[in-house]
Amino acid sequence: MGYVPQASLENLKKYSYKGVDKSVISRYVLNPFWTWFVTLWPLTVAPNTITLMGLTIVFINFFTMLYYDPLYLTVKGGAEGPPNWIYFTWAFGLFAYQSLDAIDGKQARRTGMAGPLGEMFDHGCDALNTTLEVVLAAHALNLGRSWWTVASQIATLANFYLTTWEEYHTGQLYLGHFSGPVEGILMIVVIYLISGFCGPSFWDQRLFTVTRLQHIPAVQKLPNLPLNEAFMVFGALGLGFNILSSYSNVRFAMKLAGKPRIRPLVLLLPFVVAASLQISWLAAPTYHNNDIIHSPNFVPFLCAWGLQFAHQVGRMILAHVTNTPFPCWDWLWVWSAVGALDANLPHILGRPPVIQASMKNTTIFVWLTLILSFLVYARFVILVINDITNYLGIACFTVRKKGEDGVWRTKDFKA
Template identity: 30%
Template sequence: MFEYKYLTKEHLKGFNKYKYSAIDTSPLSKYVMHPTWNTIVKVIPKSIAPNLITFAGFLCMVVAVLTLTAYDYDFYAAGGRPGLLEYPCEIPKWVFTFCGVLIFMAYHLDGIDGKQARRIGVSGPLGELFDHGLDSFIVFLIPYSLISVYGRDPVFSVSCFRGFLIVLSVVMNFYVSHCEKYNTGTLYLPWSYDLSMWVSSSLFLIEGLYGPGFYKYYMFRDVTFVQALEVLIHVMGMITTYPVAVYNVYLSYKNRTGHRYTILEAARPIWSMLVMTLLVTLWALKSDNNVIEQYPRSFILMYGALFSNIACRLIIAEMTHRRCELLSWMTWPLLAGVVTSLYLPQLEAVVVHTLLILFLFSHVHYGVCVVKQICNHLKISCFTVPKEKRK
């Protein structure tokens, strides 16, 4: 079942030559987090594989999402379900505290895994791919979870569509950074990452203390806390990620340090993500049944599976110096689903859940098969440390 060969011989040869290159200039990361992680990693047994640490961080986010799904499936955390407005706080406080702790643990584990790899001498392309591949889903799951922090409130919150736009804004910062690496050969870690992890954890922990209605207030005049947070998230990407990425690509051409692709080739990673995002957004806006309000969790999770798969394929292309795909194969079933839903709205519920299952299963299959293929090629194990490295 998981023996399919997604990677070509050229991809595998590219992994043989790959060398990791990243630059992190964030003051928070440089002066606070890295020293902390350098201290923590010293107490971790050398027998624990870095990929196991990475996977543990991913599982923290999965558990957080599953917990929120069980207690707040329809994202009514702050506003209460229709007909139950006299009981607006449906989620126990401990759920928010629990999720805040899990998110902070995921953040720390993501910072420690690479240090553990260098500490025991097992750094390599599999570790980076495994780390960044799971990051592509974690970066979606964090804003996806945050929807439960502010919920669906007609006065103090935002609509599910605007919640989706917040998710979209966050994941695009991640994708733009990897488009940048596709052209420059170096991953410039955005400053917003560390800050966003601290803020996300804090939002959950504070609500764990005061309850899901805590953020229902006006910041100034008619602007609510959630609306101000919404603007801040969108602005952060525009200031800290997009212009910096464009400038770094420009410098790579000027200084002849990057790949110096033609303009069409440099822009190649854009199209698959752009087409997919436009299709999903069009579906949400034109749906007769208002699909994103009817099935917000399924609809947004479907987008997350699409995003992560396209991002993972881009990461593999940048690591192996191969051309990335122009359009993902998932574009075609998505297009068929959008057309079917818009012209046969009575089938929309079936379509959105069918696509969700298809994309999630396909992405998991892709990830498992790629990891197995690389392990077989490099003759290594994903979750165990060689005996000679444990001393």
Template identity: 30%
Template sequence: MTVQRYLTPEQLVGFENYKYSAQDTSPLSYYVMHPFWNAVVKICPRWVAPNVLTFVGFLFTVGNFVILSIYDYTYYASSDAPPGNEYPPIPNAVWLACAFNHFMAHTLDGIDGKQARRTGTSGPLGELFDHGLDSWTTSFIPMCLLSVFGRADYSISPLRFYFVLWNVLTCFYTTHWEKYLTKILFLPWGFDISQVLIFIIYLVTGIWGQHIWKFEIFWGISSGSMFECMMYTGSLVTSLPMSFYNVYKSYRDKTGKMLGVWEASRPLVCPILCFILCTIWVFQSPSDIINRDPRMFMYMVGTIFANINCRLIVSQMSSTRCELLNWLMAPLALAVAVVWIIPSLEMATLLVLSSLASAAHIHYGVHVVRQMCEHFHIMCFSIKDRAD
């Protein structure tokens, strides 16, 4: 089968010269997670390829999204207020399954790199594969978490959650934009903390039920609003300021790429345009799409964003110029225009765009991996042929 040539010769040469550089200063990561992962990876057979661990971990997260889409597509299952009382609550066993899946996803994501070093199979493909799947996972995880709180009583509206989702996506993208400029991946403290908290939330919900989150803190602030504030605080107080400081420090110490203002800002153009187009759709929607079908709309946003992020990662790892615009901006802009001109086609347009974005992103991911395997004469999911 012919391999689609998404990667240019210049990018492939850049991957040949790529060296992984990261800093993880999180106390939780250093004192708890890494010692735990170091013990777990010893259980894993040496014949298991690291990318298998990465992909299976991703499937655990997708599994949570699929399960909760079946039990709670509308996000009303955890709500008592109408029309929430028309939907059966999610069984406790489902939450326990979500806790297990999330734990496995986080653990496999933590040991894949260790397995690569343990088996002598570290390389740019593994990092690209890992971070590429993380680009999509970044939207699945918060979309699953919304089912815990629902969309009515003691929670937040889909519109507010839409901006929470963009907050999460922005933090993830900024981390890779930071590496694009500094050549170092600074792992945010909030990542492992958030993963552990999400596991605890699933576990608590599985044991005591989703009604345990139906409470107010003080001054009428609900539990859902509390977690909303925590997510914004985590990004605006720790993640984003540290990213901008690290970029500033790289220019001050002349340790980064030292790009000009336009070249440094170039990777930000496409995600900003994506946010503007999606937000115009939300506020101009003739059928109030963010309340009518929040799951499908946010899935569409997350999928398009994942493709934008993956292309930044390719540019960052290959030390090549980041593309200005992603071609998916054209069908997104067209969809916004169609919805405005022919309101009756809004749901059909959303479905078509979501399908197109999914197919395009999967096609891009599959063929980039195949092209990398062909170039480096390796197998993605096998160790046996790596010495050939």
């Protein structure tokens, strides 16, 4: 039983990756390093293996956070978090992830394994990493369990969705002069390093106080936000710029193709629907201190949200590489809608929630949501990998190809 429609499998052979990266840092600093770094890897190592190694490092960072702060207690004025040296490991891990994520494509071209499977696998790992880094970065910024962390999740996922939506309509991955995969990641690395040296409480200081600008008359008219909240405002401005930039690129592509220029905007609604369901669930009126954001249920809730998002954008990328219609519906919305509706019953009908009537029941339901989201996404990943590898006669984690005689052979590399 496959996932990709049989009639669309032929389009896999027509797919070719196209990308544009206008980052100055990427061109003159990182790319020379990546070009050297990839030469250290044997040609027998599959590109997807390198990608998976990078994601594994991020998971190790995430689990160290849970080990040293199992209930995610870093709330403003709350309990202590992990020791400061942990943030240095997060910085190293994220930079390692960025490097491995960058060279997997180079390794694919070196080994002749470039194709739609690598595109799917790379973007799938990026989608998972997005939520993990939101949790870690919020921890390092001392935002903890708060609406600021939720806002960070929304902005980060929205940026990723926009990039995928843009790639679907333009046929190429576009990274501007300032992009999340390059400058955005480097900014988070710097945040980890500062938290390692100064501690997360450093980010509670006021922006103009730290920069010694509070005495300038023009500056005094502006709110003196804490550094962490100022960073969130900067992220919101970046999101607004990316929205305009992405739509400009899509509009230009639609104009060249002679297609409607407004219709692609409708395909942004699936993200709005998905995010609205999660926000309405979190914003439900507190019943018997049953509050997800300010409880240990917050991290599993965000992880479930991240897995559902990975499933959503994974289907978008699959539609791109198979040239099939844009996916607009996800049945996981039904489960999230049930959770949101149940939590809001006190506000809607003036009666207690049916499922989430206590903190214990809420915890069970949130963890069931996480498990269901994981199973749905895992099924998607397994079936898509099977469909692509079987049709193209390739392996996912080894440099092998099926010959015309049906025998799998390791690729014969020439010096």
